[in-house]
Amino acid sequence: IKLNNANKLIDGLGGEKDRWAQTVIDLTSQYDILPGDSLVAAGMVGYAGPFVGEFRMSFESLWRETEDAQGLRHTEGCNLVNVLGQPVQIQQWSVYGLPNDNLSVENGIIIAVARRWPLMIDPQRQANKFIKTFGKATSEGGLNTCKLSDPNLLQTVELGISFGKWILLENIGEVLDPALEPVLQQQKIRDGTSFVIKLGDKSVAYDDKFRFLITTTLSNPHYSPEVSVKVTLLNFAITPEGLQDQMLGIVVQKEQPEMEDKKQELVKNNAAMNKQLKDIEDDILRLLSADGDILESK
Numbered sequence: 473i474k475l476n477n478a479n480k481l482i483d484g485l486g487g488e489k490d491r492w493a494q495t496v497i498d499l500t501s502q503y504d505i506l507p508g509d510s511l512v513a514a515g516m517v518g519y520a521g522p523f524v525g526e527f528r529m530s531f532e533s534l535w536r537e538t539e540d541a542q543g544l545r546h547t548e549g550c551n552l553v554n555v556l557g558q559p560v561q562i563q564q565w566s567v568y569g570l571p572n573d574n575l576s577v578e579n580g581i582i583i584a585v586a587r588r589w590p591l592m593i594d595p596q597r598q599a600n601k602f603i604k605t606f607g608k609a610t611s612e613g614g615l616n617t618c619k620l621s622d623p624n625l626l627q628t629v630e631l632g633i634s635f636g637k638w639i640l641l642e643n644i645g646e647v648l649d650p651a652l653e654p655v656l657q658q659q660k661i662r663d664g665t666s667f668v669i670k671l672g673d674k675s676v677a678y679d680d681k682f683r684f685l686i687t688t689t690l691s692n693p694h695y696s697p698e699v700s701v702k703v704t705l706l707n708f709a710i711t712p713e714g715l716q717d718q719m720l721g722i723v724v725q726k727e728q729p730e731m732e733d734k735k736q737e738l739v740k741n742n743a744a745m746n747k748q749l750k751d752i753e754d755d756i757l758r759l760l761s762a763d764g765d766i767l768e769s770k
Contacts, residue, residue: 488756502547504545505545505546505547505550507544507545508539508544508545508546508547508550509546509547509550509555510555511535511539511544511546512532512535512536512539512546512550512551512552512555513550513551513552513555513556515531515535516528516531516532516551516552516578516582517552517556517581517582517585517586517704519531520552520578521579521582521586521590521704521705521706521707522593522705522706522707523707524575524707524709524711525573525574525575525578525711525713528552528575528578529551532550532551532552536549536550552578552581552582553574553577553578553581556581556585557577557581559746560743560746560747560750561584562577562580563739563742563743563746564743564747565577565580565602565606566739566743567736567739567740567743568602568605568606568609568610569598569601569602569605569606570602570606571598571602571710571714571717571718572717573711573713573714573717574713575707575708575711575713575714576598576708576714579592579599579706579707579708582704582706583685583704583706586704587658588656588658588702588703588704589655589656589658589683589684589685589686589703589704590685590686590703590704590705590706591644591686591687591688591695591699591703591704591705591706592685592686592687592688592706592708593688593690593691593693593705593706593707593708593709594687594688594689594708594709595689595690595691595709595710596708596709596710597687597689598708598710599687599706599708600640600642600687603615603638603640603685603687604617604640607638607640607683607685611636611637611638611681611683612636612681613632613635613636613637613638613679613681613682614637614638615637615638615639615640616628616631616632616637616638616639616640617639617640617641617642618639618640618641618642619641619642619643619644620641620643620644620645620648620649625649626651626671626672629652629655629671629684630671630674630676632682632684633655633669633671633676633677633678633679633682634676634677634678634679635679636679636680636681636682637681637682637683638682638683638684638685639682639683639684639685640685640686640687641684641685641686641687642687643687643688643689644686644687644688645688645690645693646690646693646694646695646696646699647699648686648699651671651672653702654669654670654671655669655671655684656684656702656703657702660678661675663675663677666678686703691709
């Protein structure tokens with residue numbers, strides 16, 4: 473039986489040898505340039521969110537030039553998307569309605585990796601639509617929406633914190649409710665093996681799956697420094713490039729709906745297959761590194 477399993481294992485992994493060998497070479501070469509790439513990506517996550525695409529590109533260019541002047545190696549033309557972007561994840565975002573222009577993809581990456589909760593400048597409500605679709609599909613606890621004017625705002629947030637829901641606070645102005653301060657600053661307090669957060673006069677059990685997202689339809693809001701340091705500001709205002717891509721999609725959908733449907737189906741299938749490939753690779757590596765005799769496994 474072991475000999476049979478060994479033959480199956482060799483046959484199954486034979487085709488992966490060349491690809492994995494090339495991956496090792498690529499990762500080894502990337503090791504020396506990782507600090508430079510990481511600095512550019514970190515700068516984008518920390519500072520570039522409120523700006524439009526043109527300014528973001530100028531920031532990346534300036535930071536790369538500074539690294540060159542200091543002798544810090546980096547990938548040629550490195551940017552936020554090719555450093556932190558995961559193609560499978562980006563494809564999934566596209567399936568759930570995130571526009572595929574570069575600005576929106578960058579915003580999606582920043583939402584995924586930033587420590588502070590995102591406050592999205594969203595005059596066209598594209599981010600709002602994406603968050604609702606994506607949150608309902610992927611959040612285990614579900615997604616609830618609320619507004620600052622809702623009388624049950626704190627109760628909604630409290631339930632979200634306790635049950636690991638996504639809470640989307642919509643259509644805010646330039647001022648946030650002071651009662652949300654502990655949530656914005658993520659003032660978690662350890663209580664035994666778990667965490668609690670003080671909300672009003674209550675101590676609320678904190679579920680790590682909780683997400684708090686904020687949108688505003690104001691096209692050019694002016695937030696005070698006190699607000700800006702508590703959130704990650706993101707500019708989702710549509711760009712000419714993004715508008716061009718979306719208009720092209722609308723034209724194709726009207727003129728040739730079958731082609732648009734086929735495109736969406738291909739995107740979904742491609743994302744699913746890439747995710748399946750990654751899961752299989754992870755399983756293979758887990759089995760190869762596990763204790764015991766791998767030939768005993770089926």
